Amino acid sequence: MCGIVGILGREPVAPLIVDALKRLEYRGYDSAGVATLEAGELTRRRAQGKLVNLEARLRSEPLSGLSGIGHTRWATHGKPTEANAHPHATDRVAVVHNGIIENYQALRAEIRAAGRTLSSETDTEVIVHLITMALDRGMKPVQAMSETLTKLQGAFALAVLFAGEDDMLVAARRGSPLAIGHGDGEMFLGSDAIALAPFTNSITYLEDGDWAVVTRRSVQIFDEAGTLVSRPMTRSVAASLTVDKGNHRHFMLKEIYEQPEVISHTFGHYLDFAESRAELPEGAGIDFTTVERLSVSACGTAYYAGLIGKYWFERLARMPVEIDVASEFRYREMPLKPGGLSLFISQSGETADTLASLRYCRQAGQRIAAIVNVPTSTIAREADFVLPTMAGPEIGVASTKAFTCQLSVLFSLAIAAGRQRGFLSEADERRLVQAAVELPRLAAHALKLEGRIERLAKELSKAKDVLYLGRGTSFPLALEGALKLKEISYIHAEGYAAGELKHGPIALIDETLPVIVIAPFDALFEKTVSNMQEVAARGGRIILITDEKGAAHASLETMETLVLPDVAPEIAPLVYSIPVQLIAYHTAVFMGTDVDQPRNLAKSVTVE
Structure with a gap:
């Protein structure tokens, strides 16, 4: 996850920005930079690699400005070079950006047609030029920002600094988090309260779609429609914590809401968005043409991620799994052929059973690949190929963002395998990568269902049993949904392949049983509808999770229908996982359980 910091200060801000960025290092990054106003003019210092490189640059070329922005970047569009590092700037505006601008190719063409030159490979640079072009037409900075936001598609957080405007920062949030810190004659921006903890504990969190004009003495916040709104100021306890819950009641909910951001950074690590192709990073360059069969092993939620990955590898790469x-x-x-490939998935990288399985495969002469969230873990150290997720620290015991990041890695690997093995064309690869580009926005859209899900969860909290159904990749997601509900609400739940309904589970259905059906409108939808009809005929209370087409074609009375945006069927699990997680979360809240630390469970299972 990229880190954003902005300061309107009373002393030179560059050292303060770097210190704040250090508090965001847990998010991971590959380059960093700072821009300040020096006598009203924008001046930048950027460096590839860690913050020590930026600090060295600032020692030799110091900045003295009292207003500035800073950034730590995980590369998505373009390699981790100084030219691609943030802030991006013209002589009139500097921008730091977290997220993905989906329509940046069209915007680049528009900018080039206007005779302007782009100097990086990033999607972020188009924002800089769009604002500058508006300023050149005579717009004031706030007007230019407002117009530019209407042109951007995707999920993002922005902090913008204007030449000649020493007492103003403009911020915007759509999908990715952003907070405003209030000081005494100084103001701050940060990706989360952790970055701002040394400066203030008075925090205002921007809501999705908000943008704000910040001065040293005031904040004006506008919603997506441009209406002036008020957002509450809260007291943060981040100064005493490594990771803060922000304005969320539980870590689990915060981590659910971080998914648009962390998904984008995980995909950015494995996919070249600029060229629309799968490009595995150095150290993860597996030659899938030599793989006859892939053996996958994991526990709990990671196992269900692997099950979805099995569908992807077999469909996209025709690889037996x-x-x-x-x-x-x-x-x-299990008999294993020497030289084969075994893949292990673990959030912590310390799961005892998974580690023991890895060592069994090592003794059998297998090559070892590991998808982990902790790159210094034992599983990572013992693997030949380390495939890190970019989820950042996950505090809640019930895995949420780590799960979708594991899926992001698996989907990227399946595309790479399909291309290497000749089962995906260049056009196929381009289509699938473009689908990944859109995922942060679609995930942010899915989060908007929270209000409806909270009302639904009040009814679910009265149930003693819940059944989850799905077909295709929605079947493992049904298993994951049932696991989540069991883990944190303590309600008994089971996940089944929808086609297995009449082979046993149908005996459970009566008017007291909620049945959650995960059914995007895909090639299997009609068959799933048939199973829903079987449930309806026996009085079961159906909760349908689908898209607009699915809702229109289902033509069944439901307890609730949750309508998600249209999404490419291959990657539907990444979007559909969000309402599944929210259902479990809000049901547990109504049950009054300890959501972040449910009974009898541990975050990392390091014993058998």
Whole structure:
């Protein structure tokens, strides 16, 4: 996750910005930069690599400005070079950006047609030029920002500094988080309260779609429609914490809301958005043409991520996949061909059963790949190919953002495998990568269902049992949904392949049983509708999670229908996982359980 910091200060801000960026290092990054106003003119210092490189640059070329913005970047569009590092700037405006501008190719063409030259490979640079072009037409900075926001498609957080405007920062949030810190004659912006903890504990969190004009003495916040709005100021306890809940009641909810951001950064690590192709990073360059069969092993939620990955590898790369829960894999003495590839998935990288399975495969002469969220973990150290997720610290025991980041890695690998093995054309690859580009926006859209889900969860909290159904990749997601509900609400729940309904589970259905059906309008939708009709005929209370076409074609009475945006069927699990997580979360809240630390569970299971 990129880090954003902005300061309107009373002393030179560059050292303060760097210190604040250090507090965001847990998010991960590959370059960094600062821009300040020096006598009204924009001046930048940027560096590839860690913040120590930026600090060295600032020691040799110091900045003295009292207003500035800073950034730590995870590369998405363009390699991690100084030229691609933020802030991006013209002589009139500087911008730091977290997220993805989906329509940047069209905007680049518009900018070039206007005779302007782009100097980086990034999507961010188009924002700089759009604002500058508006200023050149005579617009004031706030007007230029307002117009530019209407042209941007995607999920993003922005901090903008204007030449000649020493007492103004403009911020915007659509999908990615952004907070305003209030000081005494000084103001601050940050990706989260952690960055601002040394300066203030008075925080205002921008809501999705908000943009704000910040001066040293005031804040004006506008919603997406341009209406002046008021957002509450809260007291942050981030100064005493490594990670802060922000304005969320639980870490789990905060982590659910971080998904548009972390998904974008995970995809950015494995996909070249500029060229619309899968480009595995150095150290993860697996030659899939030599893989006859992929063996996958994991536990819990990571296992369900692997199950979805199995569908992707088999469909996109025509690669046979064998998958087991690690606690079974390690004991069933699976025959393995030396030189084969085994893949292990773990959030912590310390899961005992998964680690034991890895070592079994190592002894059998397998090459080892690991998808982990902690790159210094034991599983990562013992793997031949380390495939990191970019989820950042996940505090809630019930995995949310780590799950969708695992899916992001698996989807990227499946595309790469499909291309290498000749089963995906260049056009196929381009279409699938473009679908990934759109995911942060679609995930942010899914989060807008929270209000309806909260009302639904009040009814679900009265249930003793819940059944989840799905077909295709929605089947593993049904398993994951049932697991989430069990983990944190303590309500008994089961996930089934929808086609298995009449092979046993149908006996459970009566008017007291909620049945949650995950059914995007895809090639399997009509068959899932048939299963829903079987439920309806027996009085079951159906909760349908689908899209607009699915809602229109289902023509069944439901307890609730949650309508998600249209999404490419291959990547539907990444979007559909969000309402599944919110259902579990809000049901648990109504039940009064300890959401972040449910009974009997641990975040990392390091014993058998």
